[in-house]
Each structure stands twice: as structure tokens, then as C-alpha cells.
Amino acid sequence: MRINKYLSSCGVDSRRKCEKLIEEGRVRLNGKTVTAFAVDIKDGDTVEVDGHVVRIAAKRTYIMLHKPKGCVCTVHDDKGRKTVMDLVGGVRARLFPVGRLDYDTEGLLILTDDGELANKITHPKNAVAKTYSVRVEGEPTEAELKRLRAGVEYGGVKYGAARVSAVGAENGGTKLNVTIFEGKNHEIKNMIESLGRRVLFLKRVAIGELRLGGLNRGEWRYLKTDEIEYLRSL
Numbered sequence: 001m002r003i004n005k006y007l008s009s010c011g012v013d014s015r016r017k018c019e020k021l022i023e024e025g026r027v028r029l030n031g032k033t034v035t036a037f038a039v040d041i042k043d044g045d046t047v048e049v050d051g052h053v054v055r056i057a058a059k060r061t062y063i064m065l066h067k068p069k070g071c072v073c074t075v076h077d078d079k080g081r082k083t084v085m086d087l088v089g090g091v092r093a094r095l096f097p098v099g100r101l102d103y104d105t106e107g108l109l110i111l112t113d114d115g116e117l118a119n120k121i122t123h124p125k126n127a128v129a130k131t132y133s134v135r136v137e138g139e140p141t142e143a144e145l146k147r148l149r150a151g152v153e154y155g156g157v158k159y160g161a162a163r164v165s166a167v168g169a170e171n172g173g174t175k176l177n178v179t180i181f182e183g184k185n186h187e188i189k190n191m192i193e194s195l196g197r198r199v200l201f202l203k204r205v206a207i208g209e210l211r212l213g214g215l216n217r218g219e220w221r222y223l224k225t226d227e228i229e230y231l232r233s234l
Contacts, residue, residue: 001041003022003027003034003037003040003041004018004019005115005116006041007022008118009116010055011093011094011095011113012096013115013118014096014098014115014118014119014122015115016119016123018115019037022037027047027049028047028048030045030046061091061093061095061114062222062228063088063111063112063222064108064109064212064222065084065088065108065109065111065215065219065220066106066212066219067106069103070103071083071086073101075096081103084109093113095112096111096112096113097111098110098112098121098122099118099130099183102186102202106202107132107203108210108211110223111220117231120234121234122183124182127182128181129179129180130181130204130206131177131178131179131204131205131207132202133175133205134176134178134192134199134201135170135171135176135199135200135201135202136173136174136176136197136198136199137172137197137198137200138174139169139174140195144195145164148164148195149164152191152194152195154191157184159180159190159194160180160182162179162180162191163177163179164176164178164179165177171201173201188202189202207231208231209230210230
């Protein structure tokens with residue numbers, strides 16, 4: 001097994017983030033720093049990350065969290081801000097968030113120690129749908145919504161076609177349902193700003209067909225077996 005996949009299977013983080021750990025020289029194999037991804041792990045090898053030995057766990061943990069505003073999607077924050085990990089105290093597994101939601105965005109977030117599943121959900125090539133409830137300022141025209149459906153460019157970055165539908169007026173703005181398939185940083189906010197409008201509220205309500213429901217802000221639960229199998233099938 002290649003070392004990046006091994007680290008991911010140990011629950012260190014997603015495969016892409018594990019590759020970054022290797023690039024930063026934070027991974028050692030049998031006492032020697034690893035600098036390349038094309039390294040195979042064999043039975044009996046000892047792998048360390050930041051001086052701590054990591055091994056593949058026999059059982060994985062999968063959690064659904066209703067992330068509130070005011071916390072960051074990271075395991076540790078060098079600015080001392082509250083993280084999503086502070087909301088799942090008492091769980092012994094070495095969890096990490098799957099993907100990210102901005103500091104001021106709320107909604108469905110998965111936490112797990114299964115790096116392969118995280119990679120499947122977040123890798124752009126898999127185009128896993130993420131659906132958001134969005135409130136934007138003003139009342140976007142049908143022509144503006146068609147632009148979002150076709151894909152837009154903002155700040156030199158191209159954003160792919162989205163599924164967009166208007167729900168109606170809400171709190172001085174317009175509520176939209178938006179489904180995206182790429183997961184770029186600030187994707188929905190930048191898409192809306194390309195129309196000359198601002199996002200007033202943003203909440204992720206679904207990943208694929210897995211929907212957020214029954215959880216108040218800051219609450220979490222373990223995923224059910226059928227939910228886990230569904231995510232593995234994506």
C-alpha cells in the first residue's frame with residue numbers, strides 16, 4: 001500500500017492532506033523521513049506522523065454534525081479559534097472533518113477517521129453533489145440564475161455548472177437551493193458575487209442524498225449503517 005493511502009487509511013486525514021504532510025517532511029518510515037509518495041508500506045513497517053506512530057484502525061467512526069457559525073473546519077487552529085472538534089468531545093477516535101465549511105457557514109459536516117471515504121466525497125473527479133440553502137440579497141433575475149446553471153467565472157476562477165432554483169422571498173432577500181459538484185474554496189459565495197450580489201445566509205443541507213435533519217446547531221450523531229454504505233457507494 002502506498003504511503004499516502006496508508007496514512008489516509010490510518011485516519012490521519014484525507015489522502016490529499018496526507019500528501020501535504022509528506023511534502024512538509026512530517027512523516028517517517030522506520031525512522032527515516034519520507035519525501036516521496038511512491039513508497040510502499042509493508043507488514044512490520046513503522047510509520048510516524050509528527051513523531052507519533054500511526055496504525056490502521058480495525059473499526060471506523062462516522063459522525064454527522066450540524067456545524068454552527070463561529071467555528072472552523074480543522075482539527076487544530078493556530079489562531080485559537082473554536083473548531084468543529086470542540087463540538088464532539090468524548091469521541092476517542094482520531095477524527096477529522098471531510099471537506100470544509102467556512103467560518104460563517106453552517107450545516108451538514110461529516111467527521112470520520114476513514115481517509116478513503118473522505119477522499120471519495122471530496123475529490124473533484126467524483127463530482128459528489130453538495131446542496132445548500134442560500135439567501136442572497138435582492139431578487140436575482142431568471143437570466144442571472146441561468147448564468148449560475150451554465151457556470152460562471154469570478155476572480156479569474158471558473159466555477160462549473162450548478163443546479164439552482166428560487167424558493168421565494170425571505171428576510172429581505174431571496175432564498176435559493178443550490179447544488180454544486182466541485183467544492184472549490186468559497187465557491188457559492190464567489191458564484192453569487194459574480195452576479196453583483198452578496199450571500200446573506202449559507203447552509204449545507206445535503207451531501208448526495210444524505211440530508212441534514214433532526215439536529216440542532218452544534219448537535220451531532222453517529223451515521224447509520226445504511227448511510228455509511230451509501231456514502232461508500234458514491
